[in-house]
Amino acid sequence: MTRPVVGVLVMAYGTPNRREEILPYYTHIRRGRPPTPELLQELTERYDAIGGVSQLNRISRAQAEAVLRVLQAEAPEADWRLYVANKHWEPWIPDAVARMAADGIERAVGVVLAPQGSRLSSGEYFEQVDQALAKLERPFWFARIPSWHLEPDFIAAQVELVQEALSRFPEEEPEVLFTCHSLPARILEWDDPYPVHLREMGEEIAQRAGLARVHFAYQSAGRTPEPWLGPDVKEKVAELAREGVRAVLVAPVGFVADNLEILYDLDIELKQAAAAMGVRVERTRMLNDHPGLARALARVVLRAVQGAL
Missing domain, CATH: 3.40.50.1400 (Rossmann fold)
Incomplete structure (x- = not known):
């Protein structure tokens, strides 16, 4: 046959x-x-x-x-x-x-x-x-x-990466910040599922990883005059810094691979900005393979x- x-x-x-x-x-x-x-x-x-x-x-x-x-x-x-x-x-x-x-x-x-x-x-x-x-x-x-x-194998893999990254903070418990790529804010007028999906991913991962408190932000907004979804990840880290937070773990769950938005926007730009605020930022590994x-x-x-x- x-x-x-x-x-x-x-x-x-x-x-x-x-x-x-x-x-x-x-x-x-x-x-x-x-x-x-x-x-x-x-x-x-x-x-x-x-x-x-x-x-x-x-x-x-x-x-x-x-x-x-x-x-x-x-x-x-x-x-x-x-x-x-x-x-x-x-x-x-x-x-x-x-x-x-x-x-x-x-x-x-x-x-x-x-x-x-x-x-x-x-x-x-x-x-x-x-x-x-x-x-x-x-x-x-x-x-x-x-x-x-919310595919189970995807969530399980993200839980694994979060728990692995948390082990890099043996002496302090970081605040965990889930991110995805920002989009123009006009999507909110369409009842677009994008913000809901980010929150659902983060909440499901947090529950399975046993995280008590998590935060959400967007990153890598485009250079256009129109407003984009926020808060931006740098703004969120600055807010946490003002609250006295000194360690943040970023989990960019909206991405599945190493790319410019991860390797530059987070690993270089965000880390430098956070260091100037007195905040240590680490991120989870990307899924890649x-x-x-x-x-x-x-x-x-x-x-x-x-x-x-």
């Missing part, structure tokens, strides 16, 4: 792979508006500070391949075909959808490498998928996973295609 073929589209944010790609990457993020020379220099210096470029594309590919291995092991009745694409850099999402069609894929599922959902985060990835599908002569069946922020992430994603993929196999 022929096994059903199922395409799995794993989507990530994307990052430039080399220095000369920073300008077109930044222009794409800005929806086709080139940055000023000053903004370009600032972003280039941030990449220089973390070693030249981010390894996000490599990590995202490895994460996707780990998901494929779990699917092959746990659901061998299907022939799983992996496709990896980015929102802001090569390989592009529309190109991946076109390749899936050219490969004869008739059933597929898409998932974004970010646990929480929002019209302005995961929603934009699936908008690109829908636009690409609409251009096909014969669009294929495509299941969407808008969020997976954690097997719990692969299991979590494989299981949401399996649920999404139930009945289509």
